[in-house]
Amino acid sequence: MAFGPFLLLALMEGLVTAAVLALAASGLSLVFGVMRVVNVAHGEFYMLGAVLAWAVTTMIPGPPALAFLAAVLIAPVLVAALAAAADGLILKRLNYDPEATIVATIGLLYILQQAALSLYGPNANPVTAPFEWRIQLPWFGYSGYKLFVVLAAGLVLLGLWLFMTRTKAGLVMRATQVDRSTAQAFGINVDRVYMGTFALGAGLAALAGVLIVPIQQAQYLMGHDPLLLSFIVVIIGGLGSLRGTLIAALVIGLSDGVISMFFTPTLAKILATLLVAMVLVFRPQGLFGARA
Amino acid sequence: MKHWTLHLALIAVLFSAQYWLSPYHATNLARIMVLAVFAMGYNLAFGYTGLLSLGHALLLSAGMYAAGLPAQLWGWSAGPAFIAGIVGGGLVAATLGLLALRTAGVSFMIVTLMFAQAGYLTLLYFAPVTGGDDGFALAPASRTLMGIDLSTDTPRFLTALAIFATGLLLSLALVRSFFGRTMVAMRENEERSRMLGYNPFTVKLAALTLSGLYAGAAGAAYAILFGYVGASFATIQYSILPMLYVLMGGAGTTLGPFLGALVMFALIEAATGLTTAHQFIVGAALVVLVLFAPKGVLGTIRERWVRWLP
Amino acid sequence: MAALIESRDLTLHFGGLKAVDGVDFTLNPGEIHALIGPNGAGKTTFVSLLSGRRLPQSGTILLAGEDITRLPAHARVRKGIAYTFQITSIFPRLSVFDNVALAVQSRGSRDLASRTRAALARLGLHGLEEQEAQTLSYGHQRLLEVAMGLALDPKLLILDEPTQGLAASEVDGFKALVRSLVPQTTVLLIEHNMEVVMDLATRITVLTFGRVLATGTPAEIRANPAVQEAYLGA
Numbered sequence: 159m160a161f162g163p164f165l166l167l168a169l170m171e172g173l174v175t176a177a178v179l180a181l182a183a184s185g186l187s188l189v190f191g192v193m194r195v196v197n198v199a200h201g202e203f204y205m206l207g208a209v210l211a212w213a214v215t216t217m218i219p220g221p222p223a224l225a226f227l228a229a230v231l232i233a234p235v236l237v238a239a240l241a242a243a244a245d246g247l248i249l250k251r252l253n254y255d256p257e258a259t260i261v262a263t264i265g266l267l268y269i270l271q272q273a274a275l276s277l278y279g280p281n282a283n284p285v286t287a288p289f290e291w292r293i294q295l296p297w298f299g300y301s302g303y304k305l306f307v308v309l310a311a312g313l314v315l316l317g318l319w320l321f322m323t324r325t326k327a328g329l330v331m332r333a334t335q336v337d338r339s340t341a342q343a344f345g346i347n348v349d350r351v352y353m354g355t356f357a358l359g360a361g362l363a364a365l366a367g368v369l370i371v372p373i374q375q376a377q378y379l380m381g382h383d384p385l386l387l388s389f390i391v392v393i394i395g396g397l398g399s400l401r402g403t404l405i406a407a408l409v410i411g412l413s414d415g416v417i418s419m420f421f422t423p424t425l426a427k428i429l430a431t432l433l434v435a436m437v438l439v440f441r442p443q444g445l446f447g448a449r450a
Numbered sequence: 451m452k453h454w455t456l457h458l459a460l461i462a463v464l465f466s467a468q469y470w471l472s473p474y475h476a477t478n479l480a481r482i483m484v485l486a487v488f489a490m491g492y493n494l495a496f497g498y499t500g501l502l503s504l505g506h507a508l509l510l511s512a513g514m515y516a517a518g519l520p521a522q523l524w525g526w527s528a529g530p531a532f533i534a535g536i537v538g539g540g541l542v543a544a545t546l547g548l549l550a551l552r553t554a555g556v557s558f559m560i561v562t563l564m565f566a567q568a569g570y571l572t573l574l575y576f577a578p579v580t581g582g583d584d585g586f587a588l589a590p591a592s593r594t595l596m597g598i599d600l601s602t603d604t605p606r607f608l609t610a611l612a613i614f615a616t617g618l619l620l621s622l623a624l625v626r627s628f629f630g631r632t633m634v635a636m637r638e639n640e641e642r643s644r645m646l647g648y649n650p651f652t653v654k655l656a657a658l659t660l661s662g663l664y665a666g667a668a669g670a671a672y673a674i675l676f677g678y679v680g681a682s683f684a685t686i687q688y689s690i691l692p693m694l695y696v697l698m699g700g701a702g703t704t705l706g707p708f709l710g711a712l713v714m715f716a717l718i719e720a721a722t723g724l725t726t727a728h729q730f731i732v733g734a735a736l737v738v739l740v741l742f743a744p745k746g747v748l749g750t751i752r753e754r755w756v757r758w759l760p
Numbered sequence: 761m762a763a764l765i766e767s768r769d770l771t772l773h774f775g776g777l778k779a780v781d782g783v784d785f786t787l788n789p790g791e792i793h794a795l796i797g798p799n800g801a802g803k804t805t806f807v808s809l810l811s812g813r814r815l816p817q818s819g820t821i822l823l824a825g826e827d828i829t830r831l832p833a834h835a836r837v838r839k840g841i842a843y844t845f846q847i848t849s850i851f852p853r854l855s856v857f858d859n860v861a862l863a864v865q866s867r868g869s870r871d872l873a874s875r876t877r878a879a880l881a882r883l884g885l886h887g888l889e890e891q892e893a894q895t896l897s898y899g900h901q902r903l904l905e906v907a908m909g910l911a912l913d914p915k916l917l918i919l920d921e922p923t924q925g926l927a928a929s930e931v932d933g934f935k936a937l938v939r940s941l942v943p944q945t946t947v948l949l950i951e952h953n954m955e956v957v958m959d960l961a962t963r964i965t966v967l968t969f970g971r972v973l974a975t976g977t978p979a980e981i982r983a984n985p986a987v988q989e990a991y992l993g994a
Contacts (some may be wrong), residue, residue, distance in 0.1 A: 248741060271543045271729060272727045434564050438560060439549050
C-alpha cells in the first residue's frame with residue numbers, strides 16, 4: 159500500500175480510538191470536575207460495560223442488531239446503578255475527601271476486577287457486530303461498524319454537551335462544580351447531584367465499553383489501558399474541562415493511531431505517560447485549559 | 451526507654467521465630483520482613499510527612515535492578531549489589547521528588563503514578579536486558595556474602611532480620627529526632643511550618659529520598675535473598691501494597707508497616723483455602739480500612755489506649 | 761537610626777483591586793508600630809509582603825539595608841522576621857510542647873526542652889505541655905500562636921490581630937507581654953482594638969485603599985483631620 163492510503167487507514171483507526179476515548183474520558187472528567195474525585199476504578203466501569211454487553215447479547219436470542227441494541231440500553235444503565243451504589247456506600251461516607259476517595263476507588267478497582275474474573279472468567283469473548291457492512295474505498299475496505307462507533311460517540315457527546323449547557327440538571331451540575339457550598343445554600347441537593355454525576359460518568363465509560371466490544375473482545379483486564387489513556391486525556395485537556403478533554407482525546411487518539419503504526423506501542427506509551435507527568439508538574443491547567 | 455525496649459523485644463521475638471517456625475513459614479516471614487522494610491520507607495513519606503505516593507513501585511524496582519543488573523552483567527557479589535540497590539532507590543527517589551514535589555495532593559498522586567508507569571514500561575521496553583515481565587534469576591555467586599550462601603534458609607532469614615531490624619531502629623531514631631518532628635509538621639500544617647523557617651520543598655525531598663533508600667534496600671534484599679529480579683515488581687500493584695500495609699498497621703506508627711504486612715499476609719494465607727480471590731481481599735481491605743479504620747490497628751490503639759506509641 | 765525594615769513603592773494588585781499600592785514604610789528598631797485602617801485597607805496583604813507569604817509586583821523591601829524582596833518566606837523567618845497568623849494556625853494534632861518545640865528547634869537544637877518550656881511559661885501556658893493543641897480554648901490557642909512566634913527569637917515580630925477573641929483580662933496580660941519584648945524585638949501590630957493600639961504603639965501607620973494615609977505618634981494620628989475623616993470619625 160502506498161503511503162497516502164496507509165496514513166488514511168492510520169487516521170481512521172485513530173479516529174475510532176479517539177471516539178471511544180472521548181466517551182470514557184469525558185466520564186472521568188465529569189466526575190473530577192463536579193466532585194473533585196479521581197476515580198481510579200473508571201477503567202473497570204468500561205470493562206464491565208463490555209462484559210455485560212457480552213452477557214446481554216449471549217442471553218438475548220434473535221438478530222445481532224437487536225441483541226446489540228439491548229446491550230447498548232441495558233449495560234450502561236446497570237453499570238450506572240452500580241456506580242450510584244458505590245457512591246452512596248463508599249464515597250459519600252468519605253465526605254469526598256480527595257485522597258481517601260482515591261484509595262477507596264483503588265479498592266473498588268480490585269474488587270470489580272476480581273468479580274469479573276470470578277464470574278466471567280479469564281477468557282476474552284467476542285460480541286458480534288450489529289451489522290456486517292464494509293465500505294469499499296479505492297485502496298482498502300473498511301468496517302462500517304467502526305464508522306458507526308465514531309458517529310455514535312459523536313452523537314452521545316453532543317447530547318452530553320446539550321445536557322450540560324441546556325438543561326436544568328446540567329445547570330445544577332455546573333453550579334455544584336463551581337461552588338459546592340453555595341449550591342447547597344441555594345437548595346441544591348448536592349448528595350443527589352454527586353450520585354447522579356458518578357453514575358453518569360460510569361455510564362459513559364460503560365457505553366464506551368459496549369461500543370468497543372465488537373471490535374475488541376471483552377476481557378476482565380481490558381479496563382487498564384482506557385484508564386491510563388483517559389487519565390492522559392483528562393490531564394492534558396485540563397482537569398475538569400470537558401472541551402479540553404474532547405480536544406485532547408482527538409489529539410491523543412489520532413496520534414496514537416498514527417504513532418503506533420510507525421513506533422512500538424510501548425515506546426509511545428512511555429512518551430505519553432512522561433508527557434502527562436510533565437504537564438502536571440509544569441502546566442497543571444493542562445495544555446488546552448485556560449490558566450485558572 | 452520504653453520505646454527502644456518495645457522495638458528490641460519485637461526483634462528478639464522475630465529472632466526466636468527461626469527456632470519455632472517451620473521452614474516454609476520462616477521463609478514467608480523473611481519475605482514479610484523485606485516487604486515491611488519497603489512499607490517502613492513508604493510510611494516515612496506517607497505516614498509521617500503526608501506524601502501520598504502512588505509510585506513507590508518505581509523505587510522498589512530501582513533498588514531491585516540497581517542490585518540485580520550489576521550482579522547479572524558484571525557478577526557483583528551480594529554486598530556491593532545491596533549497597534548499589536540502596537543508592538539506586540535513593541537516587542531515583544530524589545529525582546522523582548525534584549519533579550513531583552512541585553505538585554501536591556491529588557496531582558502528586560497522579561504524577562508519581564505516571565512516573566512509576568513510565569518506569570515499568572521502560573523496563574518492558576528494554577526487556578532484552580531487564581528480562582521484562584519474566585525477569586531473570588540471580589546467579590548463585592551474586593547471592594553469597596563473605597562466603598555464606600544467602601539462598602539457604604537460616605542465612606536468608608537472619609539477613610532479612612538484620613536488614614529489618616536496622617531499618618526499624620533507624621526509623622524509630624529518625625521519628626524521635628528533630629527531623630522527625632519537622633516531617634510531622636509538614637504533614638500537619640505546611641504553611642505554618644514554612645512560617646517557622648522550614649523550607650517545605652527540602653524537608654519533603656529529604657523525606658522522600660529517605661523513603662527511597664528504604665525502598666531500594668527492600669528491592670535489593672528481595673533480589674539477593676529470593677534470587678529473582680523482574681519488571682512485575684514495578685507494576686502499580688507494588689505501589690498499592692505498601693500503602694495497604696501502612697494503612698492496615700497504622701500510618702505514622704513505627705511498627706505499623708510490619709504489622710500491616712504480617713496481617714495482610716495472614717489474611718491472604720487464611721483465605722487461600724476458601725477462595726482464590728486474592729485481589730478481592732486486597733480491594734475489600736482497602737475500602738474497609740479507609741471507611742472504618744483510617745488510622746489502622748496501631749493508630750487506633752495509640753488514640754484509645756497507649757498514647758506513647760511512637 | 762538605621763531602619764530595621766523598609767519598603768519602597770511596594771505594590772500588589774489583584775486584578776482591578778489595588779490591595780497594596782505604592783507603600784513606602786519604615787520600621788525603626790525597638791519600636792511598637794501599629795498598622796491600622798478600615799477592613800480591606802490592605803493591612804494583611806502588606807504584612808504578607810513583608811513576611812514573604814506573597815511576592816510584590818513591584819517595589820523593594822530592605823531588612824537592615826539588605827534587599828529581601830524576592831527571598832522566600834522560610835528564609836525570611838531565618839533572618840528574624842516572625843509572623844503570627846490572623847486566623848490561628850497551629851499544629852492541631854500535636855502537643856502544645858511539640859508546637860513550640862518546632863519553633864525553638866528552627867533556631868538551633870541546644871537545650872530544646874528548657875527553651876521550649878521557657879517560651880510557654882512566658883505566655884502563661886506552662887502545665888499544658890502534653891495537651892493536644894486542638895483541645896485548648898480559643899484564647900489559649902491564640903497565645904500558643906504568639907508563643908511560637910516568640911520562640912523564633914525574632915528581630916521583628918509581626919502580630920496580625922493578636923487580641924481578637926481574647927478576654928478582657930487576657931488583653932491586659934498581652935499588653936504587658938508586648939511591652940516586655942521591646943527593645944530587643946521590634947513589634948509590628950495589626951490591630952482593630954483602638955484602646956490597645958493607642959496604649960501600646962510608639963508609632964502608628966494608617967492604611968486606606970492600599971496607600972499610606974498618615975504615619976505618626978498616637979497623639980499625631982488622633983489629631984490628624986484626614987485620619988479622623990477617613991477612619992476614626994466613621
